[in-house]
Amino acid sequence: MVRITLFSAIMATFAIVAVTATAAEADAAKPPIQTLSKGVSEDLDDEGKPMQYINSVFGDEDDDDYTPEQLEQRSVMRRTKHHHKHSRKHKSKTSSRKLFTVGPASSDSLWSNNVQITWYASHDLQNPQCGNGGGSWQPENSSHIGAVVKGWTDGPQCGEFVKLCNKDANNHCVQVRVIDKCAGCGENHVDLTKSAFKKLSPSGSLTEGRIHGLQMYRSGQKPNPWDIALFGPKLLQG
Numbered sequence: 001m002v003r004i005t006l007f008s009a010i011m012a013t014f015a016i017v018a019v020t021a022t023a024a025e026a027d028a029a030k031p032p033i034q035t036l037s038k039g040v041s042e043d044l045d046d047e048g049k050p051m052q053y054i055n056s057v058f059g060d061e062d063d064d065d066y067t068p069e070q071l072e073q074r075s076v077m078r079r080t081k082h083h084h085k086h087s088r089k090h091k092s093k094t095s096s097r098k099l100f101t102v103g104p105a106s107s108d109s110l111w112s113n114n115v116q117i118t119w120y121a122s123h124d125l126q127n128p129q130c131g132n133g134g135g136s137w138q139p140e141n142s143s144h145i146g147a148v149v150k151g152w153t154d155g156p157q158c159g160e161f162v163k164l165c166n167k168d169a170n171n172h173c174v175q176v177r178v179i180d181k182c183a184g185c186g187e188n189h190v191d192l193t194k195s196a197f198k199k200l201s202p203s204g205s206l207t208e209g210r211i212h213g214l215q216m217y218r219s220g221q222k223p224n225p226w227d228i229a230l231f232g233p234k235l236l237q238g
C-alpha cells in the first residue's frame with residue numbers, strides 16, 4: 001500500500017512537472033505581444049494615457065441659456081451617453097462636472113498676472129479664425145473657448161489651452177481653448193464665451209461686462225476626457 005501510494009505521488013509529481021513544462025513551452029512558442037513600435041504617434045494625454053473624446057452636445061451644463069425642457073433633454077443625453085461609455089471613475093466626474101476649479105493646478109504655470117476678460121456670443125462665435133474642423137463644429141455660448149488679439153507674440157496661439165483664474169471670484173479657474181482672433185482686443189485680453197465668463201465673474205453673471213486683473217496660466221494638462229462641445233475638434237484646420 002505504501003509503495004503504491006508513493007508511486008502514485010511520484011507519478012502525480014511527474015504529471016504536474018510535465019504540464020508545467022508544456023505550458024512554459026507553449027508560452028515560449030507564442031509570438032511576443034504586439035506592441036506599437038516607438039515613434040508611432042498615439043493620441044495620448046499629458047500623462048501618457050489614451051485621449052478620450054466625448055461630445056456632450058450641450059457643453060457647459062451651467063449655462064443658463066437653456067429652457068428647463070432643454071436641460072432635461074440634456075441630462076437624458078448625458079445619462080445615456082456616459083453610462084456605457086466610460087468607466088466609473090470618469091462617470092462620476094462627468095455627470096457632476098463642475099467646469100471650473102478653485103485655484104490653479106500645481107502643473108499650471110503663470111503666464112500673465114494682469115489679464116482682462118470680456119465676452120462675446122451667438123453668431124460672433126461662428127467660424128472661428130483658427131478653424132473649426134472644416135466646418136464640422138461651431139462654438140456656442142456654452143463652449144469654453146476664447147479669442148485673443150492677432151500677433152500677441154508671447155500670448156496663447158491657435159488651439160492652445162489657457163487657464164484663467166480670478167481671486168475676486170472665489171479663486172475660480174476655467175480652462176479655455178483659444179480658437180479665435182479678437183479685433184478689438186489688445187495684449188493680455190481674452191474675449192470669452194458667456195459660460196466661461198460667468199465662471200470668472202464675482203457676480204456669476206455677465207453684468208460686469210469687463211473684468212481686469214485675472215491670472216492666466218499655461219494649462220499643464222489638456223482635458224481628458226475632451227468634450228468637443230466645449231473645446232471643438234482637436235484638429236481645427238481641415
Ligand SMILES: *[C@@H]1O[C@H](CO)[C@@H](O)[C@H](O)[C@H]1NC(C)=O
Nearest residue numbers: 065066120121122140141194
Ligand atoms: C447666446 O447668447 C446670446 C446673447 O446673450 C443670446 O441672445 C442667444 O440666444 C444665445 N444663444 C443660444 C443658442 O442660447
